[in-house]
Amino acid sequence: MSILVSACLLIGGGFVLVAAIGLVRLPDLLMRMHAATKAGTLGAGLLLAAVAFSVPGDGVAVKAVATIVFLLLTAPIASHVIARSAYYAGDIKLWDKTHLDELAEAIGSGEQDSAHRAAMNQGNPPRSSARASRVDPPGTNDAVPADA
Amino acid sequence: MTLIDLTLIEWVVYITLAVLSLAIGAAFTRVLRGPSLPDRVVALDLVAYLAMGFLGAYAVLSEQETYIDAALVLGLLAFLGTVAVARYIERVESNESQTES
Incomplete structure (x- = not known):
């Protein structure tokens, strides 16, 4: 069990680090959003899954799974809404090499x-x-x- | 407690907390640098997710279940804040287009 928890923590931390690096390095808003939303959601979800596996107590796993489901439901919506309003507001300057x-x-x-x-x-x-x-x-x- | 006494889980949690700290720092550079408002909002969204992960990792370390509730509330607030700022951006834009035309 501790191996499983360790794997969840390390892989989740790795995904989250990749998300942050992508947020800093990628050239335009939509690409940054792609990095932050997908990798960030998976990383945070894995970290919460580690909690569900490891922490003893009544209902901890239920709460952790509920948090993961909430994250998986809301992260795409939030990202979509902000991308849509930013696009129509004209705030997006696409990358030079966008075809x-x-x-x-x-x-x-x-x-x-x-x-x-x-x-x-x-x-x-x-x-x-x-x-x-x-x-x-x-x-x-x-x-x-x-x-x- | 020396480093030798740590169990596997504790080692892993400390490494994860260090990685998360690096990630939060990187995301905050984007909050400071981000050329437009949506860039900053996306970066703050990621910071909220990272804080959720931080709370989760710390819950594994301390075996306190209360941190999970905090993570849930943090995710909720991040979602609400993002949607509110998106509405704000949209409304400011439509006001500008109305005054221009």
Whole structure:
């Protein structure tokens, strides 16, 4: 059992160190996010798994597993939300050697689409249109046009 | 207690705590350097995960189960904080685009 706990601790620590190195060394926000979210989640999860295996007491393993599940559920959501808002806020400066930005193309054709839809929806009640203009900057809708 | 007296688990925990400290330091350099706000938020998110791992490793060392609760609460707060800052970034951007147009 102590071998298992030691392996979890060492591998988890290694993953977490890789995540931190990636956070420092990688060139743009999305790559840093990739390192921090995936390796960081796995590393922290392994460290908590070591707790579940080693610490005696009622319900410790349950709490540790619940924490791991919570981490696995929320880390991708948090990363997605921050990446999405940063992209639409224009804070992201992609790496020089990035070849393909499919989201920019989709937004480019999506702006015409949403402008068209706004022209179609002139008769809508003002509340929904005000909400749309407040929450959604142009092209924020997730629906990619079928011809994109 | 000399170094010889440590058990395998204690050795491993001390090594892990040292590695985690290095990782937290590295993540904080990104918090200080990060060119934009999302960079800093992502780095602080990783710092929160690292603190969770730190609490876990220390729980293995001390065999106190209370640290796990602290790790759970820390993860919750990190998630809420990240989502709140993401909403903030989005709202600031939409306000700017409204004043520009």
